[in-house]
Amino acid sequence: MAEWVTLAEAIAANVHDGATVALEGFTHLIPFAAGHEIIRQQRRNLSLIRMTPDLIYDQLIGAGCAAKLTFSWGGNPGVGSLHRFRDAVENGWPGPLEIEERSHSDLANAYVAGAANLPFAVLRGYTGSDLPRVNNKIRSVTCPFTGEVLAATPSVRPDVTVIHAQKADWKGNVLLWGILGVQKEAALAAKRTIVTVEERVRELDAPPNACILPSWVVTAVCEVPRGATPSYAHGYYDRDNVFYRAWDQISRDRDCFDAWIKENILETTDFAGYLQATAQ
Amino acid sequence: MSVAYRSDEMMTVAAARMLRNGAVCFVGIGLPSTAANLARLTHAPDAVLIYESGPIGAKPAVLPLSIGDGNLAETADTVVSTPEIFRYWLQGGRIDVGFLGAAQLDRFANINTTVVGSYKNPKVRLPGAGGAPEISSSAKEVLIIVKQTNRTFVEKLDFVTSVGFLTGGDSRELAGLPGKGPAAVITDLCILRPHPVSRELEVTSIHPGVNREFISKNTGWDVRFADSCGETAVPDSVELQTLRDLKERTAAAHGVEGDAA
Numbered sequence: 001m002a003e004w005v006t007l008a009e010a011i012a013a014n015v016h017d018g019a020t021v022a023l024e025g026f027t028h029l030i031p032f033a034a035g036h037e038i039i040r041q042q043r044r045n046l047s048l049i050r051m052t053p054d055l056i057y058d059q060l061i062g063a064g065c066a067a068k069l070t071f072s073w074g075g076n077p078g079v080g081s082l083h084r085f086r087d088a089v090e091n092g093w094p095g096p097l098e099i100e101e102r103s104h105s106d107l108a109n110a111y112v113a114g115a116a117n118l119p120f121a122v123l124r125g126y127t128g129s130d131l132p133r134v135n136n137k138i139r140s141v142t143c144p145f146t147g148e149v150l151a152a153t154p155s156v157r158p159d160v161t162v163i164h165a166q167k168a169d170w171k172g173n174v175l176l177w178g179i180l181g182v183q184k185e186a187a188l189a190a191k192r193t194i195v196t197v198e199e200r201v202r203e204l205d206a207p208p209n210a211c212i213l214p215s216w217v218v219t220a221v222c223e224v225p226r227g228a229t230p231s232y233a234h235g236y237y238d239r240d241n242v243f244y245r246a247w248d249q250i251s252r253d254r255d256c257f258d259a260w261i262k263e264n265i266l267e268t269t270d271f272a273g274y275l276q277a278t279a280q
Numbered sequence: 281m282s283v284a285y286r287s288d289e290m291m292t293v294a295a296a297r298m299l300r301n302g303a304v305c306f307v308g309i310g311l312p313s314t315a316a317n318l319a320r321l322t323h324a325p326d327a328v329l330i331y332e333s334g335p336i337g338a339k340p341a342v343l344p345l346s347i348g349d350g351n352l353a354e355t356a357d358t359v360v361s362t363p364e365i366f367r368y369w370l371q372g373g374r375i376d377v378g379f380l381g382a383a384q385l386d387r388f389a390n391i392n393t394t395v396v397g398s399y400k401n402p403k404v405r406l407p408g409a410g411g412a413p414e415i416s417s418s419a420k421e422v423l424i425i426v427k428q429t430n431r432t433f434v435e436k437l438d439f440v441t442s443v444g445f446l447t448g449g450d451s452r453e454l455a456g457l458p459g460k461g462p463a464a465v466i467t468d469l470c471i472l473r474p475h476p477v478s479r480e481l482e483v484t485s486i487h488p489g490v491n492r493e494f495i496s497k498n499t500g501w502d503v504r505f506a507d508s509c510g511e512t513a514v515p516d517s518v519e520l521q522t523l524r525d526l527k528e529r530t531a532a533a534h535g536v537e538g539d540a541a
Contacts, residue, residue, distance in 0.1 A: 026333045026362055027348025051362070052410075075407030077309065078345035078534075082407075089405045101394075104332060105366040105414040112363045124371055125414045127455050128390075128443035134399045148456075179333045179348045180361045234350050241345055241534045 002172025002195070002218035007227075008270065010194045010220035011037045014160050015046075018067075022049040022158040022190065023056060026181025027077060028234060030056050031164040033196055033227035033271035039063045040265055049156055051107050051182065055230065055247050058082040061097060062257050063265075068098040070156075072107045079244055083251040093254065101135055106153050111182045113155035114189025125151045161190035164228045165213075166235060167204060168197045172215035175204045178234030180211055187213055196224040198236050224271055243278075285515050287468040288427070290487045292318060292523060293515040295379075295425040295466040303376040304328040306369075306415050309347045311425045312379035314526070315466075317343060321522050330369060332411040334359045342533040343526065366411070370418050373458065378419030380412055380442070382426045384434050387480045387501050389424060389444025389462040391416065392437040399439060409441050416442040421463040428467035434500040445479035452479070469495050471512060472503075480504065485512045 005013075015021060015038055023031050035056040038046070047068040050057055055076065060066055062084030074085050088097040102110070109121035122141060132138040132151075141152040163183040165176035174195050176183065187193045195213065200223045206212060215221075226233075230240035230247075250260050268274045285293075295315035299305060301324040307316045309331075317340065320327050329338045333348035337357030344352050353359045360369075369375065383406050384392035393412060397403030416422050422444075426432055444462045445452045452461050461479075465472040471485040482504040483495060488511055496503055515523075 027346040028333070028350070028353075071408065073408050073410035074405075077347060086405045090402055101408055103409040103413045104362070104411040105370070108363040108366050112367075123366075123414070124418065124458065127417055127457055128440065128446050128452075129409075129413045130394070130399075130440045131409060131413065178350065178353045179335070179359060181333065181348070182362050184361065185363055232350055234353065239346065239349065244345075 002168070002215045002221040004172060004200070005220050005222060007033060007037050007196060007222040007224055008041070010222050011041055014192050014194055014219060015043055017043055018045045019159040020047040020049065021160050021162070022156065022186050023162045024050060024181060024183050024186040025164060025228065025231065026051065026179055028179040028181065028232060029164045029176065029183065029228050030054055030231035031162045031196055031227065032056055032229060032231065033224040034162045034164070034194060035060055036265045036271060036274055038065055039261065049158055051104055052077070053082060053085055055082070055244065058084040058247070058251055059261065061085055061088050062094065062251065063261050064094045066097060067095070068100065070100040070102065070107075072102050072104045076244060076248060078241070079248050083248070084257060087254070100137065101131060102138065102153065103131065106138070106151070107156065108182055110153055110156040111185035111189050114157045115185045118155055120152050120154055122150050122152055156186075156189055158186070158190040160192045160194065161186045162194045162196070163187055164196045164233070166198050166233060167201050168195065168221045169201055169204050172218055172221045173204060174213040174218055174221065175206050176211050184211060184213065188217060192219040193217065194220045194222070196222045196227040198225055198227070198233050199223065226275060227271060229275070283515070283517055283520055285520055287487070289515060289520060289523060290512070291425065291427070291466060291468040293519045294471060294487070294512055295423065296322065296519070298423050298464055298466065299324050299327055299377060299379070302326045304330065304374060305377045305379055306330050306332070306375045306419055308380045308412070308415075309344065311381050314343055315425055316379050317526060318519070318523050321526065322519055330365065330375065332362065332365055334362055334365055336360060336369065341529060343530040345534050366414060370414060373418070375415070375419040376421070378415035378422045378459070380415060380422060380424050382424055382432070384432055384437055385424065385426060385465065386434060386437050388446060388448045389465060389474065389481055390437055390440050390446065391424070391442040391444065392439045394439040394441045396438055412442040416444065416461075417457045417459060419459050421460050424462055424465045426465065426467060428469045428495070428498050430498050430500045433498065445474060448479040449477070469498060473506070482506045483509055485510050487512045488514050
């Protein structure tokens with residue numbers, strides 16, 4: 001059964017130094033509040049997994065939380081580069097970052113395999129690409145029925161998955177809608193799952209095929225209004241495109257980035273404090 | 281009577297014309313999304329636009345800034361999960377056209393979006409593969425839209441992220457890739473298509489006001505011109521007005537242009 005706790009309690013209890021952690025959300029519902037709390041609690045040596053690192057992992061990488069990154073597309077959508085990610089890969093700042101690079105199709109399949117408790121994913125992919133040359137976990141398997149050679153890659157099994165959703169009821173059943181990305185698969189592939197939600201409601205009032213994570217597959221649930229900003233929560237608020245553009249400047253320079261993290265994350269007590277600090 | 285236009289507008293219009301009405305198109309963000317939506321708003325109202333974040337049949341009124349903007353979900357026929365997009369719809373063989381961009385491209389239309397320099401010690405770390413390796417292999421055909429300079433059109437790629445015609449000739453067929461590969465590369469200078477036998481890209485149509493020397497200078501290999509090479513038709517007033525209106529609506533909605541990525 002999911003336990004209703006504060007986000008600080010959820011991160012302290014479930015995200016430990018050295019853990020394999022996936023914070024998912026495909027452009028939509030990116031769990032920024034949880035990412036900030038991991039920075040605030042100064043977790044180290046995390047092995048981070050995410051299809052699109054986005055600003056959330058740019059922040060975690062730049063703040064020194066990550067030892068490894070598994071990903072498939074690392075840019076600032078609609079803007080350009082992720083400067084902290086690039087600085088880590090190109091110059092090893094603030095520390096060396098091991099990368100395991102895959103394609104979207106591969107990682108999506110690998111989350112499905114993880115949720116299905118299978119050791120590896122199978123896909124028709126990577127033929128002719130140089131990616132298998134630089135990632136020795138991209139291998140192949142021969143179909144026992146047709147003889148076709150297919151790509152085989154390890155399933156994704158995070159210690160902890162963190163997602164953001166629109167609603168949860170008082171029991172901790174979680175409802176999300178709109179662009180769902182890989183959140184359901186990422187949650188079911190993990191040993192423990194933390195969900196932050198826009199609001200806690202009495203009844204979810206959802207139709208039968210809605211995307212619901214039952215309370216008993218969720219470890220902790222936390223009410224964090226606007227917890228996905230500067231990404232968006234369908235039905236609640238829009239993507240903060242101005243911030244995505246501003247991040248290009250904030251993150252370009254190491255000192256400027258450090259000052260921003262200190263002022264807005266390390267020196268605030270929680271996400272409400274962050275929202276207040278950045279609203280000025 | 282012709283209207284004044286910019287070279288990037290010529291590129292987008294020429295790319296949009298390539299998308300036939302009714303085609304099911306897997307759309308990359310940025311320039312491909314601009315061109316695919318221009319096609320949908322002009323000659324191809326029944327084109328089905330699929331984005332990797334999950335929307336199928338998206339009809340956005342303004343260009344999405346990210347691959348998962350809310351207006352894609354709101355205007356789609358249905359929204360499915362990202363694994364479903366890649367498994368059932370792309371790998372399932374339901375995509376007619378994959379519409380891609382590129383950071384670097386070679387004479388066989390192989391694409392690099394991973395690194396400039398060596399992989400272990402890159403000069404420039406690019407965003408990476410995204411959906412492109414499987415789009416370029418599984419879509420029935422591929423269109424590539426990219427600005428042409430001798431830094432993007434290179435003799436040898438630093439890294440092959442997504443394949444075109446591999447080493448040319450029948451190497452793509454021999455590798456067993458399901459789709460036919462790139463049908464055309466549309467740039468701000470010209471349109472290139474693969475030679476039917478060698479599969480090397482050759483210029484088949486030159487945009488008005490551009491000459492062969494300028495194209496050669498902006499290509500990192502000794503580019504060939506097809507015997508039948510002609511001139512691209514200038515954007516007509518409807519194409520141009522529709523594109524400008526779309527960009528204006530996008531700028532008003534986002535405070536930025538939609539194909540910035």
